[in-house]
Amino acid sequence: MSVGFVMLCHEALDRAGQVAAHWAAAGCPVVIHVDRRVPEADFRALVEQVSHLETVDFCTRHACDWGTWTLVAAAQSGAEALLARHPGLGHVCLVSGSCLPLRPVAELIDYLAARPETDFIESVTTRDVPWIKGGLDTERFTLRFPFSWRQRRRLFDAYVRLQRSLGYRRKIPQDIVPHMGSQWWCLTRRTLEAILNSPRRDIHDRYFSKVWIPDESYFQSMARLHSRRIESRSLTLSKFDHQGKPHVFYDDHLQLLRRSDCFLARKIWPRADQLYAAFLREAAPRRERAEPNPGKIDRVFARAVERRVRGRPGLLSAARFPDPGRDTVRSCAPYWVLEGYGDLFEGFTRWLHKATGAQVHGHLFSPARVEFAHRQPVFAGALSDSAALRDYNPESFLANLVWNTRGERQCFLHGPRDAQQIEGFLAADANARVSVISGAWAVPLFRSKRNFTALRRKAAELQKIESAHLARLRAGQMRASLRVWSMADFVEAPAEPLQALVEEIGARGGRRVRELPQMVDLTGFGQFLQSLKNEGMLPHLMGDFPAGEARPAAPAPRRAYVAR
Template structure:
């Protein structure tokens, strides 16, 4: 007894010839179906090139289009010729022109000889398979699909939507339970002949002609009618990506293919010379006898899919950039954002740098320029302080800054006078540590020498901007680590929040603060706020300030005690 190989070929005919000869030399007869889209001259030359091998034959050709009936029809005619012409064949193995035997063919023959009545075909009901891609599970069996998904996509989608809207459903033939699975199977002569000679075949063919992707359901469904022993798995290693497209194996995958222990792999790049040479000409280097186990490399494929779709956190690549959320997080590491601190403290930036050992920038999103630490014009990665370059894509600017300076925590100032386009991204970034003293933007206005009517308008504008930012920070969608203090409660006891911030950054060994930055002189600030109220602008974000001298300079009101352990 032997194994018959049905090959479906449409491209890379030179490689298909090489593999067909390999099968035939090992004692396996081959019937080849060539897609009718291949021109006649090329087909005749391909056919003539193998006339010297009597074990290789060709069958009637069909037009084969992905998702259509042609592939199933091609499989039927090739299988019929195999069963009729090669009577000693007990198992028929379906392969493509890009399939490659990974183990000596005699091992496949011996493996199937030991299982003479076993059919190897992946076959599961639609409710049991989680890997269908395209939004159609049971619907592919209850709707009609007269239009090509690839070449007539708009008609395909519109006709599918129409059927859903009017509730049009096809009747599944009596006794049929739709199953799905890999196209690449290995069936016994008894099961395959029963399918092809079924008295109801015309009914089944008529039904499956309008099923979407029938080559993944026709034999998978009908084999359940006749097989006495189905192993729902394929002997062919065939991996698919998250979009349902088959993975292509290259020379780099040679050792990976060896580890699979599978008999056949699909889909091999036709120019992978090392792979073809290793498995078609080097029997001594073939894999050891073992049960096929594609699961051994599933972990590698899973990681490849994750890397393709998610990538490394904070590293945007061309393949993922056009899709929102594919960057796997805005940034690659933790950073700190401070709002209101430079307004309240006169020397906050040098103090924070000394206390934490981090790189502390000014207002990176200031309208004038990106205020890099040390007044640099260009920073790691060639990032310029030019606001036009920065604002072209503020999120990418921040992503690049954190990526290019990874290993050193970055801190920068942010406020209502800065560009707000990045505010939503910051609030949703789990790597961001955001500390806000709300209302501190009023301190520079208090100290400015401008007409009060201008100060009132500016205060109203800044408060409105900050209020929107605080709303984003308090949103359920916010993922950043957020701390918000009103200005009044912060200056009442500034040591506690400053200590908390230093501890959260955690770059230096935890210790109690021995010095704090110098706070701005707030004498008369309360009266300034009252004047704004008197002019019709209510400054509510800074908390409840008394009209007399602010708490920072008051000596009558005792501060909360600070416990030093």
């Protein structure tokens, strides 16, 4: 009782020959199927390469097309040849020319000898298959596919559409329940012979010859009819990317493959000299019989597919440039836009930094220059403080800033005096946390001792900007989280929203806010607003401030106001 191999190859024949010789040396017979499209000279070279090996043979050559019956025909021819010449085999493995054994052949022989009744073939009903790419899951069994998908794509697609529109459905032979799985299997001689010698084989072959990708379903379905015991997994480690294309293994996968404890792997890059050298060196079987464990490799390749399909949100690069509106986040992490806070409080940035440990910038979009935290001329990622560079592409600027400081939290001040082009980006970005004390822009005007006419003009201008800004942030497509307090409400009880803000950003060490920032002296602010009204302007964003009498400046933090 031993194991034999049927090997399908169409390229890198020298590698196939090398692997065949390896198996033959370990006492396992091999039958090689070489695609008829392979040039005669290459075929001759392979024959020559293995001519000294008595247990390596060749079978009838078929011209193979991906996704068609020809691959099953090739496997059948190979299996028939192998069984005819070596009647004592216990198991037969179907492998490809780019497969490589990862464990000593003796370990595989022992493993199979200990499971003489078991067929190792991944075999799953169509309903439960998650990996099918591009539709055609059940339809591959109910439509006809006479055209090659690779060479005659249009004809293939048109014929599928035609059959769908006519409502055509093939009849599945009554004894067959379609199953699918990896085309690389290892069947017992008994099961394989039962499939090949079945009295209904003509009917089955005729049916499957028009099924789409029958090499993933013929043996998988037939095994269900004849097998005594199916272990639904493949002994060949084989991973596929998002397009259903097999992942390739290179020299740098050596350790990963070693630790996987799988028996076989495909596809191996033909020039991966180190892999071939390492795994074709005959080693003594190890004492402990590990079960195959491809978990780590699975994770590596799953991550690669994830990277290809989803990418890293918030990143724009030569590799990733999503169409507008494609991403719900335009930055890679949450950040806070604080409007009005800088006007209402003295030293607000310092206070917030102290309370949260977050990076708190000044007005990043100030017209003069970018006010990075601590007034740095250059910031993370070598972002320049030049306003011209920033305004050339403000969206890239902000996305870069958040990307460059991954792992830190970013906050910045903003207001109607700043460049407003970033608005659309903020509104569309689910990571933007915008917190507005509306009307607070009036405080610096109130405190300046400028000519009142000029102040009135400036106030009207700023109010217009802020109104428009709020309207746009509130518009339908908005993804940012937005909180707006009128200045009057905020001044009335500042502790609560400040505490909430600190908690949202994340308080340093999880502590409560001990002291509040120093609010500017608002004595006479109501009168100031009244004067603006008297001049014919309507300052409405700050809420109701009674004229004449002053409100108390920043109230001492009262425990009752601290939200918990």
